[in-house]
Every structure is written in C-alpha cells, then in structure tokens.
Amino acid sequence: MIGILEAIQLVKENSKPLLIETTKPIEKSGSYKLYKDVFSPINMPPFRQSAMDGYALYLHDSLSYNLVGEIKAGDSHQPILKKGEAVRIFTGAPIPDTANAVMMQEKVLVKGSQITLESQININHNIRPIGEQVKKGELALKKETKLTPAAIGYLCSLGINNVSVFKKPNIAIVTTGNELVEAGEALDYGKIYESNSKMLQNALYNLKCYDVSIHKVEDDYDKTLSKLNEVINENDLVIISGGISVGDYDFVGKALEELKVEALFYKVKQKPGKPLFFGEKNDSLVFALPGNPAAALTCFYIYVYIALQKMMDNPDVELPRIKAKSASKFIKNGDRPQFLKAIYNDGEVSVLEGQSSAMLQTFAISNAFVYMSEDLSNIEIGDTVEVVLLPV
Structure with missing residues (x-):
C-alpha cells in the first residue's frame, strides 16, 4: 500500500500524451x-463587404446622391456607379467595385430617389476589405x-x-458483478441496479472524452480474462469497476496478472478507495476502481482525471485545490487520509452527511472534496481546510 502523493506521482509519470x-x-x-x-x-471576407445597413456611395463633393438600386446580402449582381450615385446596401452585402464608402442609414435623409448625407464621409468608411480577417x-x-x-x-x-x-483516448469501462442489473429490468431479491458505468461514462463526457465503450462481465474468471484481454488490446485507457478486492469472486487482479499488466501500484492509503489498481500494458493504461460507487468516483477524480489530462496533453492535470473555512465539524475514524464529500461556496465549505463509500446521495449534490490528511483527526467550525474543487 502506498500514499496518495506517491500514487499521484506514479500516474503523472506513466501517463503520456498520445500525440497521434x-x-x-x-x-x-x-x-x-x-x-x-x-x-x-x-x-475572408472573399469580397468587399458592407459593415453596415446603409448606402454604398461613389463619393463626390456634394452631400446629395442619386439612388440607383439595392444590394442585399447574398446578391451577386455588380452595378456600376457613376460619381454621385448610391445604392441601398445591407450588412454583409457585396460592395460594387465603383463604390468607395458606406454611410450608415441613420445618417442619411431619403426623399424618393435622392439621398442626402448628414456630413461628408471618408473613403473606404464602413467597408470590410477583401482578406481583412485572413488572406x-x-x-x-x-x-x-x-x-x-x-x-x-x-x-x-x-x-x-x-x-x-x-487523437483523444478511446476508453473502455468494464463493470463486474453478478449482482448488477440494468435500470429498467426487474430488481430481483439480491440484485442491485448497476450505476458505475453510466456515472463514469458521464464523468468522461464532462471532460470532452466521447470515445467510450461499456462492457459488462460476469463473476467468472475465464470471461473476465477474455474481456480484459480484448479491451486492453483495443483501447488507450481501461477503467474497471469492481472485482479488484480480495473476495472469492474478485477475479480482476488475477486476470490482470495473467495478462502481464504491469502493476504500478495496488492499494492506496486513503478513504474511500483503498483497493485501487493502476497499471499498464504496452501503450494502454489500466485503472481498476473499487466497486462501491462513491469510492469509484472519488478515485476517478483524484487519479483517472490526471491520466486523461496527461494523455490529452493539457497543462492543468490535477483538479484545483484551494483553502476554505469550514462551516461544519467532522471527526475522522482511523488514520487514513480522507476525501470528504462537501459543498463549497464563496470561501466556505460544508462537509455533508453520508460519507460511506457506497452512497451517492450526498455525492450527487457535492461540488468539492474536503481533504483530511493523515495527521488531521477532526475539523472544527472555522478551521481552514484544503478543498478539491470538482468539475461542474
């Protein structure tokens, strides 16, 4: 078992930009x-373009002009103006080659086919030249x-x-567990609805990673081995949910070992999310997350998030951490560092009830973690605490 900082460093060192x-x-x-x-x-623009609704002019010394036509955006005809002539024109419309200024309509008096300007206008005024943005x-x-x-x-x-x-990473999510059924199916005794795959998929979508596939595997060693071999060979990143602990039907660790996935770490001194695996095989990264939903999502934000940012060559690889005043009390059990689901607002943070690794109810309304280090046993109201801000 390793510490959080060492685990984060190993993820950083072993996650490389794809550059494909x-x-x-x-x-x-x-x-x-x-x-x-x-x-x-x-x-761009590909032609001389009017920047205003108004009148395209062939300038002369007088303020009066003869109105001889109209050009709308999208028109392709090209009237030839004489000095002292004008055409009604609209924003984005092509300007006749013989026109050399556009007067906005608010500064023009119109009487029949005659227009009078409020004042003289400079040459090329309100004309967007060819290639003004880019040539x-x-x-x-x-x-x-x-x-x-x-x-x-x-x-x-x-x-x-x-x-x-x-290229962005293509990602496989693999869920394990005979007890899991899909939403919409009958919930027989002993079964629970599977939530981790959709939860993790949407966390990935929130990070603009859309090439995501979901796979379900039963608690069977041969099927687990076959499915993991398939997804590791076909994806840049594999996220496994459940089956990484030490129960009789937890086959993920054994399968990864047989597939010769190099274990970079297994088990992190933290709560929630202690049974976390990170490894690699060839050019694929593998995370095996705890099956408990809150633990899985916590590990995603603290570790998988970093790997994704590195793979996409983004500069900010960790979620932002700030200091805030605690608006609540909390007593930590045990000596493991802990990530507490919390709500942060305007310099103040409140730790929520229901910190169990199996519970998503409070996670659903949280926007932050309060991080309690190993040597911190309790939090009092008014204490300054470390806060990890979650993506929104």
Missing part, C-alpha cells in the same frame, strides 16, 4: 487540439490551438469541414 493524428468532421471537433497549422483556403494562404490557426466554438465557427467561415487533430 486523426481527422474529425468540423462539427465533432470541439475541444480537440489542432495537430497541424491550418492555412486559409480563401480570402488566402495565410496562417488561420496554429498547431495545438484548442478548438472552441469560436474557433470552429471561424474555420467553418473559411469553408473547412474536416480538421486534423490530436
């Missing part, structure tokens, strides 16, 4: 990072840029529909 290229449709590339520089295939062949976005909604919109505006990005 893959192609994604632009609409499914959100939160990925660009694998290579993207150069613009077009000028054809110029760098649009650098390699490793994270694709935010704005970045995706920008690339779409350049006509780009597929992008080369860094």
Whole structure:
C-alpha cells in the first residue's frame, strides 16, 4: 500500500500524451487540439463587404446622391456607379467595385430617389476589405490551438469541414458483478441496479472524452480474462469497476496478472478507495476502481482525471485545490487520509452527511472534496481546510 502523493506521482509519470493524428468532421471537433497549422483556403471576407445597413456611395463633393438600386446580402449582381450615385446596401452585402464608402442609414435623409448625407464621409468608411480577417494562404490557426466554438465557427467561415487533430483516448469501462442489473429490468431479491458505468461514462463526457465503450462481465474468471484481454488490446485507457478486492469472486487482479499488466501500484492509503489498481500494458493504461460507487468516483477524480489530462496533453492535470473555512465539524475514524464529500461556496465549505463509500446521495449534490490528511483527526467550525474543487 502506498500514499496518495506517491500514487499521484506514479500516474503523472506513466501517463503520456498520445500525440497521434486523426481527422474529425468540423462539427465533432470541439475541444480537440489542432495537430497541424491550418492555412486559409480563401480570402475572408472573399469580397468587399458592407459593415453596415446603409448606402454604398461613389463619393463626390456634394452631400446629395442619386439612388440607383439595392444590394442585399447574398446578391451577386455588380452595378456600376457613376460619381454621385448610391445604392441601398445591407450588412454583409457585396460592395460594387465603383463604390468607395458606406454611410450608415441613420445618417442619411431619403426623399424618393435622392439621398442626402448628414456630413461628408471618408473613403473606404464602413467597408470590410477583401482578406481583412485572413488572406488566402495565410496562417488561420496554429498547431495545438484548442478548438472552441469560436474557433470552429471561424474555420467553418473559411469553408473547412474536416480538421486534423490530436487523437483523444478511446476508453473502455468494464463493470463486474453478478449482482448488477440494468435500470429498467426487474430488481430481483439480491440484485442491485448497476450505476458505475453510466456515472463514469458521464464523468468522461464532462471532460470532452466521447470515445467510450461499456462492457459488462460476469463473476467468472475465464470471461473476465477474455474481456480484459480484448479491451486492453483495443483501447488507450481501461477503467474497471469492481472485482479488484480480495473476495472469492474478485477475479480482476488475477486476470490482470495473467495478462502481464504491469502493476504500478495496488492499494492506496486513503478513504474511500483503498483497493485501487493502476497499471499498464504496452501503450494502454489500466485503472481498476473499487466497486462501491462513491469510492469509484472519488478515485476517478483524484487519479483517472490526471491520466486523461496527461494523455490529452493539457497543462492543468490535477483538479484545483484551494483553502476554505469550514462551516461544519467532522471527526475522522482511523488514520487514513480522507476525501470528504462537501459543498463549497464563496470561501466556505460544508462537509455533508453520508460519507460511506457506497452512497451517492450526498455525492450527487457535492461540488468539492474536503481533504483530511493523515495527521488531521477532526475539523472544527472555522478551521481552514484544503478543498478539491470538482468539475461542474
């Protein structure tokens, strides 16, 4: 059994960025990072464009102009203006080559086919020039840029529909236990509804990891061995729920050993989540989490989260930790460090009731852990405590 800090360090040291290229449709590339520089295939805007609703003018010395037509956004006709002529124009519409300024409609008096400006206007005013954002062949976005909604919109505006990005890990979740049944099925005596797979899947989705498969395996050694061999060979990360303890029907540890998965640690001095396994085989990482739901999710946030951030080459690999004032009391039983489900708000944190590793009720409303170190036996109201902020 090892300590928390040593376990975290081992996860950091053995989790490496994937650095593999893959192609994604632009609409499914959100939160990925660009694998290579993207150069613009077009000028943006591709034509001289009106920045206002108003009037495109061929400037002359007078404030009066003859109105000779109209151009809407999307129109492709190209009227030829003479000096002193104008066309009604709308935001985003193409400006005639012979026009050299746009006056906003609020500063124009219209009488029939004559318009009068409030004042003179400078040449090229309210005209977006060709390539104002980016010119054809110029760098649009650098390699490793994270694709935010704005970045995706920008690339779409350049006509780009597929992008080369860094691959995110594909992940398998394996649940074990004959007692588990799916929600919606009859709950016979001795059975419980399986929750860990959907819980972990959605924790992964919350981190923008969507390539996730779920597998169920019975408490049978040969079936456990076969399923783990399959998912380890096919995935970058395998998360196993249950079967890692020392019961007669806990086959995961034995199967991982036979599959020659290198054990980097097994069992961490902490509560909840002591029976935690972390190992690797070839290029795959394997976490075997406790079967109790609250323990499994705690281990996910403290350890699996770090591995995922490292694999995606993100700079902030651990959840943020801050100091806060405790609004509640708590007495710790035993000497193991403990992660307590809690609610944090505006510099103050309250430890919740129901800290059992099997209970999700309080976890469902928590947004933080209060971390109690090995040498801390109790918390009093007003004490300064260490808080781990959970993803929201």
